Amino acid sequence: MYTQGLDQKGQANVSEIESPEQLAAFQARIDAEEKIEAKDWMPAAYRRTLIRQISQHAHSEIIGMQPEGNWLTRAPSLQRKAILLAKVQDEAGHGLYLYSAAETLGVSRDEMVQGLLDGKAKYSSIFNYPTLNWADIGAIGWLVDGAAIMNQIPLCRCSYGPYARAMIRVCKEESFHQRQGFDIMHKLCNGTDDQKAMAQDALNRWWWPSLMMFGPGDADSKHSAQSMAWKIKRFSNDELRQKFVDVTVPQAEFLGLRVPDDALVLDEESGHYRFGEIDWQEFHDVLAGNGPCNAQRMERRRSAHDDNAWVRDAARAYADKQSAKAVA
């Protein structure tokens, strides 16, 4: 998810000639639901689209550790700390699975990481919001991981084999993330009035940014049609957003919380919830780097990279020394 179709200028300038026959044969494989594997022939644009999407997804998992990492030492009990630590560690794992999947397309992890550090690569808008109190950790697990699951389950059937397989691992782990978040919310909602108010406040702040996670509306989504034809995407942004609203509103009702949307109403006929207009200006502002925490997230990521350079160097020096010994 974190696959919002965030755009970046296509840089690959491939001079390879793609014949109409090759393209047709490729599309026929896709239409027959065959999986495309790393070494198979694929159109340059398919490769480029996947590299962009998978690397953005990986960056999002990595940056996504920061808002929750903020609460690792402050979680209210030892058990909550252990759970949150496991969850954050999973997100690191997700980033690694995804970098590996992208690497099969011929881009190195270092290149992708450098793209992030240089500010050229994007990551999901959602991680540029602050986690102000403990209830935010509940809201993130419940809503943000919940939205991620909605987006990621269809990606398990993505036409590109290595991406699909990575998503299967990720999805298995995400449901723990969502449940631990809901559990935090549930406890708060059954606590004191102040605790319940915390939960409501967190929902108020995270609801709309969570809906934005699905990316621009279908009318404004430039990559959607091609990605659907290639079966990288199986559902449009708006379809996924609708599904998310439909499953989440009843959960909020169960918690006794109010979804912060005056326009929200159940359309009895279709069984779908109708919801209010998303503030797309806010979405674009956050993507453009002007969200509440963009600068802080990038600063933290860069300093982690630089501060730990000596560890990478030392490991490399040790490996060199060992292999020199082995040769001698």
Place this chain on the structure above:
Amino acid sequence: MSKDRAEWPLYEVFIRSKSGLSHRHAGSVHAADDQMALDNARDTYTRRMEGVSLWVVRSDRIIASDPTETSAFFEPAEDKIYRHPTFYDVPEGVENL
């Protein structure tokens, strides 16, 4: 800055999920050396008891068949349908065959 240093090599990871089953490809990790590859593979791919045994092998040491030659490479097996038991008619009345 370690910017100019070559990237740590890539290793492919194989997991035996329980004894009695074969190792199966799980994904890959980067590591500076073999031991670190095992440690990283454990942390990345077996956080939930997914395995009882791990193999890691440098990706550049794997010898793979060429996907552009797939049909030529596997073709010799294609017309030997007599290798399958279903090729043979079992006469009516014969059992345990």
